[in-house]
Amino acid sequence: MPSRSTAVAEQTTAGDDLPWYRKEGWLAIQAVALVPILGAMFVPANYRLPLCILGGALIAIGTVMMFRQHASVTATRQRTTSEFR
Numbered sequence: 001m002p003s004r005s006t007a008v009a010e011q012t013t014a015g016d017d018l019p020w021y022r023k024e025g026w027l028a029i030q031a032v033a034l035v036p037i038l039g040a041m042f043v044p045a046n047y048r049l050p051l052c053i054l055g056g057a058l059i060a061i062g063t064v065m066m067f068r069q070h071a072s073v074t075a076t077r078q079r080t081t082s083e084f085r
Helices: 004-017 025-039 045-084
Strands: none
16 A cells, blocks of 8 residues: 555656646636736726726636645645655
């Protein structure tokens, strides 16, 4: 039966062949957020505010996703280093 540290190592190597938008979901959301913000420059004034709000909401969601991913990766690394001691 493989130990927990080898299972974590296998998961990290298996995830390395994924495209960037699958590994970093928050980054894909940040990139999509640019579409309504840039689109707001070319639409009539009535649509600018809703598009900017949509873009801002997507940026906020992407930022929260980034912080949550960073926290989970840090916690996983701390667990694996404590197992080696």
